[in-house]
Amino acid sequence: MSDPGYKELPKGGLILEGGTAAKYETGDWRSQRPVFIQENCINCSFCWIFCPDSSIIINDGKVSGIDYKHCKGCGICAFECPAKKKAIIMKSEAEIEG
Amino acid sequence: MVTKEKAARTGNEAMAEAMRQINPDVVAAYPITPATEIVQIFSGYVADGLVDTEYVAVESEHSAMSACIGASAAGARVMTGTSSQGLMLMAEVLYIASGMRLPIVLAEVNRAISAPINIHCDHSDTMANRDAGWIQLFSENSQEAYDNMIQAVRIAEHPDVSLPTMATTDGFIISHGMEAIELISDDEVQKFVGKYQPAHPLLNVDKPITAGALDFTDYYFEHRRQIAVGMANAPKVIARIGKEFGDKFGRYYGFTESYKLDDAEVAIACLGSTAGTARVAVDNLRSRGVKAGLLKIRVFRPFPAEEIANILKNVKAIAVLDRSDGLSNFGGPVFNEIRSALYDLPSRPLVVDYIYGLGGRDIFVADIEKVYQTLSDISKSGKIGDLVQYLGVRE
Ligand code: SF4
Numbered sequence: 001m002s003d004p005g006y007k008e009l010p011k012g013g014l015i016l017e018g019g020t021a022a023k024y025e026t027g028d029w030r031s032q033r034p035v036f037i038q039e040n041c042i043n044c045s046f047c048w049i050f051c052p053d054s055s056i057i058i059n060d061g062k063v064s065g066i067d068y069k070h071c072k073g074c075g076i077c078a079f080e081c082p083a084k085k086k087a088i089i090m091k092s093e094a095e096i097e098g
Numbered sequence: 099m100v101t102k103e104k105a106a107r108t109g110n111e112a113m114a115e116a117m118r119q120i121n122p123d124v125v126a127a128y129p130i131t132p133a134t135e136i137v138q139i140f141s142g143y144v145a146d147g148l149v150d151t152e153y154v155a156v157e158s159e160h161s162a163m164s165a166c167i168g169a170s171a172a173g174a175r176v177m178t179g180t181s182s183q184g185l186m187l188m189a190e191v192l193y194i195a196s197g198m199r200l201p202i203v204l205a206e207v208n209r210a211i212s213a214p215i216n217i218h219c220d221h222s223d224t225m226a227n228r229d230a231g232w233i234q235l236f237s238e239n240s241q242e243a244y245d246n247m248i249q250a251v252r253i254a255e256h257p258d259v260s261l262p263t264m265a266t267t268d269g270f271i272i273s274h275g276m277e278a279i280e281l282i283s284d285d286e287v288q289k290f291v292g293k294y295q296p297a298h299p300l301l302n303v304d305k306p307i308t309a310g311a312l313d314f315t316d317y318y319f320e321h322r323r324q325i326a327v328g329m330a331n332a333p334k335v336i337a338r339i340g341k342e343f344g345d346k347f348g349r350y351y352g353f354t355e356s357y358k359l360d361d362a363e364v365a366i367a368c369l370g371s372t373a374g375t376a377r378v379a380v381d382n383l384r385s386r387g388v389k390a391g392l393l394k395i396r397v398f399r400p401f402p403a404e405e406i407a408n409i410l411k412n413v414k415a416i417a418v419l420d421r422s423d424g425l426s427n428f429g430g431p432v433f434n435e436i437r438s439a440l441y442d443l444p445s446r447p448l449v450v451d452y453i454y455g456l457g458g459r460d461i462f463v464a465d466i467e468k469v470y471q472t473l474s475d476i477s478k479s480g481k482i483g484d485l486v487q488y489l490g491v492r493e
């Protein structure tokens with residue numbers, strides 16, 4: 001299916017729905033990956049509050065992982081994590097990918 | 099029955115009066131000579147409770163237009179005013195207003211741009227933004243400034259157009275020149291502009307939308323193409339609204355105004371206040387048996403190319419008066435567009451350009467008569483001489 005032409009598209013670059021950022025996979029840009037280490041986590045939710053891309057996944061009040069489709073690898077979560085032994089550490093994508 | 103009231107108004111006062119009668123939802127503005135009075139007078143109306151407008155005092159023209167964009171995207175009827183450096187500072191966001199198809203109305207007072215610094219009239223500021231996707235209306239006097247502001251709201255907001263519109267006057271010559279103008283009653287203006295019904299207001303929480311999103315190579319072109327469609331739809335809308343305005347209030351508006359062009363052999367084309375001076379020159383020449391005519395252009399964007407070609411097709415020699423210099427070494431913007439509009443005619447008139455009036459340099463009837471004299475020589479000899487000349491500059 002080809003993309004819509006100018007005659008069909010809503011005017012002015014409008015997208016006629018909200019929350020469309022979820023459909024845009026900003027995770028492609030990442031060069032650093034936050035890696036979650038469950039046993040170090042004190043469930044303070046700081047990472048969830050600070051993440052600018054809503055990429056910390058929380059279930060039942062506990063961090064359960066990271067949404068790598070949208071996480072852009074800024075490192076804020078790892079920086080803010082107050083746990084004595086960091087529960088999020090940044091690793092190079094290049095190293096992980098090999 | 100339409101109530102008509104005669105009143106003495108400068109161009110700025112006339113535009114502020116129109117804004118009061120339109121009663122927009124939001125005005126965001128920053129003062130700049132010679133447009134300051136428009137929003138200053140209007141802010142008085144806000145302070146006195148004569149309008150319902152939210153007045154946003156901002157720290158720059160860039161912020162003024164940005165606030166207008168936000169308010170317009172939210173679904174408000176929005177207006178502002180500026181001039182010269184102010185319009186230049188807005189330039190970046192002017193393109194965003196048109197790209198987002200927001201029907202903002204701008205009262206623009208044509209003024210020279212720096213350097214050297216100068217506060218007087220020429221068209222450099224408006225012409226510098228001629229490709230910003232804004233509809234541009236030029237006014238010859240306070241009356242037209244007033245009428246253009248009222249029509250601008252309807253043109254901009256028409257769903258087939260959805261483009262921001264600037265109604266312009268000439269700095270000091272019109273903006274500060276007092277004239278008797280005919281005012282329309284508040285009630286009639288309200289009826290004429292009607293209620294703004296935005297198609298997709300951002301504030302409608304029941305139908306959330308995303309505005310101002312990023313386009314990559316796969317969508318940008320399509321969205322820009324749509325703006326051209328809005329501009330292509332504008333002539334029909336401008337014509338219809340100009341006629342409706344005339345039917346209601348007795349003053350009809352089109353894209354151009356012809357003066358004694360029917361049998362003219364030589365013609366001048368110009369915009370704004372100079373048309374008044376040129377009309378006197380035409381009368382003088384006619385009394386001496388010269389077949390002189392005048393074409394005044396009211397709508398510069400969209401450019402009425404076909405209409406202009408049709409009107410000027412039988413003229414032998416034309417001088418375009420450009421109150422700004424394209425600095426392209428090939429004449430001013432009005433000259434280039436008119437000359438291009440004539441290209442498809444089976445037999446083309448000869449066309450020359452006169453750059454004039456920069457920085458408020460006065461243009462007199464005698465100057466214009468001299469131009470007609472040159473045109474008569476050109477039409478006799480068939481030789482244009484210099485394609486681009488500078489009128490009224492010291493050598
Ligand atoms: S690296 Fe940045 S974007 Fe990714 S989860 Fe951490 S805070 Fe969010």
Ligand code: SF4
Pocket residue numbers: 040041042043044045046047048063077080081082083086087088
């Ligand atoms: S900031 Fe660190 S400790 Fe707190 S919830 Fe996130 S990962 Fe766990």
